[in-house]
Amino acid sequence: MYIRPRKRRRSNPWRVLFLLILIAGALYAYTLIQRRQIENPFTPTPTPTRSAYFYREEAEALYIQGDLEGAIQAYEQAVRLAPDDVDLYVPLVRLLVLKGRPDEAVVWGERGVDVAPESAPAWAVLGLAYDWVGRVPDAIEACLRAVELGPAYAEAYAYLAEAYTDDRRVEKGLEAAQKALELAPRSVDAYRAYGYVLEHLGNWSGAIEAYRKGLEVHPYLAHLYLDIGRNYLALADTASALEAFRRAVELDPNRADALDQLGWAYFAIQDYELAQSYLEQAIEVDPNYAPAYGHLATTYWVRRNYESAIPNFEKAIDLAYQAARRKAxxxxxxxxxxxxxxxxxxxxxxxxxxxxxxxxxxxxxxxxxxxxxxxxxxxxxxxxxxxxxxxxxxxxxxxxxxxxxxxxxxxxxxxxxxxxxxxxxxxxxxxxxxxxxxxxxxxAEPVRGPRIEHFYTLGLCYFYMAQCERAYPLFDAALQIDPEEPNALEGIRLCQEAEGTPVPTPTP
Incomplete structure (x- = not known):
């Protein structure tokens, strides 16, 4: 018997396509799951965006620890997030001043009074910044405005005391400092201002006591140790000055003025090697810190290393010119x-x-x-x-x-x-x-700013290097500051004598 073969059903192409898509989807899902199982352990957990309040809290904590640089950075972050909050500008400006960055402080301070023109703290801290860049009349005006807006705001009187003292009205400065302490007996800035006034009255022991009172309130402020060390030097107590400067460097090892003052104190006891070491560190920390160049140059000078003294004196003078021009x-x-x-x-x-x-x-x-x-x-x-x-x-x-x-x-x-x-x-x-x-x-040069001794000592360096043609303009610059400066006059005499130029005989 003949049996016919069974007729095959023709495949539906749409069904085949559907099955292929389904298989491909399953493979993709499987691959994705496998990838996630590998990658997820290394994917960072999302964190909420930090707020201005968070950075403010962080800044306050860093300030308590004495980390002024860290506090400044945190306050800057906070201000960027909340640019209309004047309470963020005030501590930022103050810390910039205390950290030795008054030019930046002025910029932030002026923004602060723009944000809140009726804020006594904003005007007061702007006055502090103005004073530290040498704009003393503006400083007094800003502080008086702060006193007018907030008669009970102690820091306004503290900063006013400092400005009055820099304006050579020390008695008015003393009154303002005493008023600040009366209003806020636990204010670090009030004690610092009081010490500053006493220092200018020549009461160095009293100034040290005032600065130490400030340290009782906040024991981790390097600038107060610098103030203490400076007054110990005035009392010729170099050992105590060195101790204070060392403590300042311990608290803030990247502070150029602390390293500079420590180096200069070692210079005072003729330990020139240690002096040179710390002064070089100060310049490494801040290549634009003019006092360190002048002190390092002087250290080279006393060691008769004129070749090294010359570029450091020149740098000190140039940076002083720049600082003077910034005050225009x-x-x-x-x-x-x-x-x-x-x-x-x-x-x-x-x-x-x-x-x-x-x-x-x-x-x-x-x-x-x-x-x-x-x-x-x-x-x-x-x-x-x-x-x-x-x-x-x-x-x-x-x-x-x-x-x-x-x-x-x-x-x-x-x-x-x-x-x-x-x-x-x-x-x-x-x-x-x-x-x-x-x-x-x-x-705009030469302008008043460099120290007179930098001019004539640099001139003497050139004299000893047999370069009197470069020495004369420096002696002349010193004589423009003080026409009777004996070292400049002696330098001119030495050069004239070396060149065979007749030296005028003084009239008896």
Missing amino acids: YGFSITVESAQEPSLYPSPDVVLEGELAWGDERRTRLAATLEPSVYLEGNEETGGRVTLDVLSGRYSLFVHGLPSLPADQVYVGWFQGLEALDGTPFNTGPLPVTADGGVEFEGR
């Missing part, structure tokens, strides 16, 4: 007599403007110049000035100046910047084109 706060153009040298600006101000930082790195100051009362109604006159604080070079562009009689000239003045002899630094007569324009470039 305004620029003006006045009308002056062409017949007499312009030592001080006349009241006939034509253009003026406030200098402000023109870049984030704070290396360039700039001001837009606008007509003053002298040119009231003349809207066509204006200009701009920029000052590079690192190099000292400045550029001035003016348009629309009225023509002057032949016996008068225009002169530019930098407010807050002085020549070596103490007179306001000026541009000299400005060249004005026929259409009233000025395009002028100059250099």
Whole structure:
């Protein structure tokens, strides 16, 4: 019998496709599970975003431990998260000052009063910052504003005491410091201000006692040990000064001024090797800390290592110039007599403007110049000035100046910047084109800032290196500061004698 083969069913292509997709999905799921089993143990657990409150708490804890740098960083984070909270600006500005960064403190302090113009603490701490950058009149004004807004705010009186003392009104400083202690007998800043006033009154033992009272409140503040050490040096108690400076370095080993003062104390007892070691560490910590260069240069000088002393003296002088230029706060153009040298600006101000930082790195100051009362109604006159604080070079562009009689000239003045002899630094007569324009470039140097002994000692280094041509300008700079400086006069005599130049015989 013939049996026919069974007829096969034809496969449904859609069913096949569905099965393939299902299999592929299962394989993918299996692979994903396997990957997760491997990767999950190494995946970090998500954490909530830190708040301004968190950083503030962290900053306060770090401050209690004496870690000012860590506290500053935490406060900066907090301010970024809560830029309208003035209570974050106040401790940040204060710690920047105490850490030796007053320029940054001024920036944050001015932001603080912008955020809260009626805040007594904001004005007080801005006054502290102004005082530490040498803007003493502004410091007093800011502190008085703080006292007006908060008559019971102790720190306003403490910072005012410091500013009054720097303004040579020590008696008023003493009154303010005593008021601060009366309002807050447990205020570290009140004790520091009181000690500062006593120090300037020559009561060094009393100053030490006041600073130690501050340490009883907060025993981990390096700057108070520096204050104590400085006063022990004034009492010629070098052993106690060294102990205080060592403690400051222990508390803050990366603090340039602590390393510098410890090194300088070793210099005082003629331990020049240890002095050199600590001074070099100070420069390594902060390559822009001018006092350490001056002290290191002096250490090389007494060891007769003139080759090493010279670049360090030059660096100290250059950094002091930069620091002086940073204090410039305004620029003006006045009308002056062409017949007499312009030592001080006349009241006939034509253009003026406030200098402000023109870049984030704070290396360039700039001001837009606008007509003053002298040119009231003349809207066509204006200009701009920029000052590079690192190099000292400045550029001035003016348009629309009225023509002057032949016996008068225009002169530019930098407010807050002085020549070596103490007179306001000026541009000299400005060249004005026929259409009233000025395009002028100059250099704000030399200016008052470097220590006089750095000038004449550097000059003597060059003398001993047989380079009197480089020594003379340095002796001259010292004599501009003090026309009777004996070391500069002696340096000139030595150079003239070495060169065979006749030396004038003093008249009996």
